[in-house]
Amino acid sequence: MDTNAVLTVPPASPADALAFFTRQLAFRTDVADVHSALEADAPGFTLVDSRGQAAWDQGRAPGAVHLPTDQIAARAAAEIDKSLPVVVYCWGPGCNGAYRAAVEFARLGYQVKEMIGGMEYWIREGLPVATDEGTERGEPDPRTVPVSGVSCAC
Template identity: 45%
Template structure:
């Protein structure tokens, strides 16, 4: 009897390659965001999409606060259409970043999700502002 892990066979390597490689077009991680800021290579806008109250309690340094429900074209006018937005929320238990990414994509904006959110940031040993 196979375990619940192996009961469904793994995808063939060619399919796994496509799947996992494509995830980098949708996601980045806390370490990469931190490294970009540390190297002053910020070629993206980092958005904390939580409430202003949660943002005030602590956020990733360099992040702007724009709650996911308030992402509308009027709030993005100062950014060119090719500006990459990286969004995050509280962590893996929160879908606010996914909602924000969807809103940005519907507005035709390039977007990536910072996986882990605040929880991931802190787990990496980074500090909040």
Template identity: 40%
Template sequence: MASLVRSIPAASSAIALKHFSHRLTLETDCSDVHASQQGGELDFVLVDVRGESAFAQGHVPGAINMPHRLMTAEYLASYPRDTLFVVYCAGPHCNGAHRAAVKLAALEYPVKEMMGGVMGWLDEGFSLAGEQALQREGGVACAC
């Protein structure tokens, strides 16, 4: 009898290659963002899409705060169209980063999601910046 894992057959290697390659065009991870920051390779704008109060409590160093509800053509007019935005929210329990990515893509900006958000950043052992720079004690609010 097959395991639960094998009860649905795996995709062919060709399909898996296409699927996982495609995901990499839409996502990045906390480790790659951190390494890029440490190496001075800042060819993207890191955007915390949470509410202002959540951002003030603690955010990824180098991020700007741009709640997804503010993302309009007028608000983004100062950014060149080829600006790569890397968006994140509180973590995988929140879809704020997805909402922001939809708005940015609709406005024809390139966009990637930083998987894991603030929770992922903390899971990697990286520190936050901000007034209270919480570490993982009481969870992370999105306030978006």
């Protein structure tokens, strides 16, 4: 019997899948959940944009703190409350900058999660983008999010 590429390696047992996916949720969150928590005004975490100055100036998630990855070790203790978890983001799924930022925060003893999708999916979902001139909200990309709102109800 020929096996297709999906099943060449069999799926994990339900117990292993439960452990794996539960662990994933301990390390990652998504843009819709971050936005929803920020809208509640007491998210319980600090959102950190780990990109460089030019990217920050171009646009960022409202409420984010700007702390480029190469400055985390020097500045985090003075600027980021260690009693709150940190959620980091960079450009998007094609960039590992959020991973590097998460490593730096973890080395310093912070609880940390990555916002999967980064700024790319923040924008693609039509969420507000802040600049020094104000905040704008673009149209959601109908290929990535329901155009009626920011929730896929998942």
